[in-house]
Amino acid sequence: MLQPMQGVRVLEVAQFTFVPAAGAVLAEWGADVIKVEHxxxxxxxRGLTHVLGVDAINKGSSFSPIFEGPNRGKRSVGLALEQPEARALLDELIKQSDVFITNFLPDARAKLRIELDDVRKVNPDIIYVRGSGFGVRGPEGGKGGYDMTTFWARAGSGAGATPPEAERMSPMPAGGYGDNLGGLTIAGGIAAALYARATTGESSVIDVSLLGVGAWATQFTVNLALMAGGPPPRPPAPRHGSARNPLIGSYKTADDRWLMLSMVQPGRYWAEFCEVAGRPELIADERFDTVEKLMDNAPAAAEIVAEIFRERTFEEWLVLLEGIEGQWATVQDAWGVANDVSLRANGMIGSLEDAEGVTRELIANPVQFDETPAEVRRAPLFAEHTDEVLRDLGLSEEELIQLKISRAIT
Structure with a gap:
């Protein structure tokens, strides 16, 4: 199995999901990722046991999906970086690393002496990566942010997902939503920087912000605003379909399940849909018998389509829509995604053994090489690899014991 990052060492001084998610992707691509923890x-x-109203960990188990996801496949080292002895160990790890990644805020980076200049003094060739909330320049360069605030709310997704008449803003669809997208972005930037270093000898400083990732995600609407010189209008949405196309939008079945249609050329797909739905007479209906009429009368057509969908169950519609040319999809909750036939067929859900030997599953990173699923491995226990990694630096057992007594290492 090709692991293009094999031989690359990544040193991670980061917490929570945004930047650690990048380390998780690189680990699945073959990198040796050493996670430095206090x-x-x-x-x-690690301390989050209750997230978004649900238990995030099984009692009596070390397995925590919110931690496993962004920390899979890494090695954990416990270092008290505020102590000189631990700092000397960090410097040795920096010397042996290709990439240094952090999401610590500027004050914390300065206090721990892990700013760009500090790290480059030790290893001038290292690729230095900062994940931030709002970017490193400007009045908010020292301000922290989470994906709920910075990616979702600040960068436009929350407003775009919230109907104008709503009494509360639509929440993020999942925990770590923007963080995980940001982690993928960082991993891609690191891959490009490694290539540049290999071909030019020049090392890079990489900056990725949650705000920037969020703006990239909403760029279609933001670009419209830039063109118009103000917020683009939000025309009233019809109850069903879209303003000009009855074959775009979500429809509810007889058993209260949902299907999403995205047939962006209504004239091309209308006849096919009417045939499979058992309503061929609608093809010749004088309101819909040309693409121009269909688009002009889209709200009326969408009301008919909604009635048609309500006549059959979800399973019945799956049979009828199978194999049609027009694009559609089931609307799935988290359990549906966990059992999705195509994710399973393509190895996008991987099995692993947790620290207690129990078989678990995690969503794999979405990039595959040579048609081979990624190998998914568990996240490390806290400081699990401290002795192993430090022995590799040449420390003796006596030195390890003394460092533990002084609380410089775990």
Whole structure:
């Protein structure tokens, strides 16, 4: 199996999901990712046992999906970076690393001496990566942010997903939503920087912000605003379909399940839909018998389509729509995604053994090489690999014991 990052060492001084998610992707691509955690407290995300109203961990188990997802496949080292002895160990790890990634805020980076200049003094060739909320320049360069605030709310997704008449803003569809997209973005930037270093000898400084990733995700609407010189209008949405196409939008079945249509050329797909729906007379209906009429009368056509969908169950529609040319999809909840036939067929859900030997599953990163699914491995226990990694640096057992006594390492 091709692992294009094999031989690359990534040193991660980061917490929660945004930047650690990049390390997880690189680990699945074959990199040796060493996660540095505080010698006593560890990554703050380890302490999250209740998230978005649900339990995030099984009682009596070390397996925590919110931590496993962005930390799979790494090695964990517990270092008290505020202590000189631990800092010397960090410098040795920096010397042996190709990439340094962090999401610590500027004050914390300065206090721990892990700013760009500090790290480059130790290893001038290292690729230095900062994940931030709002970018490193400007009045908010020192301000923190989470994906709920910075990616979702600030960068336009929340407003775009919230109907004008709503009494509350639509929430993110899942925890870590923007963080995981940002992690993929960082991983791609690191791959490009490694290629540039290999071909030019020049090392890069990479900056990725949650705000920037969020704006990239909403760029269609933002670009319209830039062209118009103001917020683009939000015409009233019809109850069903779209303003000019009855074959775009979500429709409810007889058993209260949902299907999503996205047949962007209504004239091309209308006849086919009417045939499979058992309503061929609608093809010749004088309101819909040309593409121009169909688009002009889209709200009326969409009301008919909604009635048609309500006549059959979800399973019946799956049979009828199978194989048609027009694009459509089932609307799935998290359990539906976990059992999606195409995700399963393509190895996008991987099996692993947790620290207790229990078989678990995680969504794999979406990039595959040579048609081979990624190998999914569990996240490390807190400071699990401290001794292993430090022995590789040449430390003796006596030195390890002394460092533990002084609380410089876990």
């Amino acid at each position: 010698a006593e407290r560890g990554d703050g995300q």
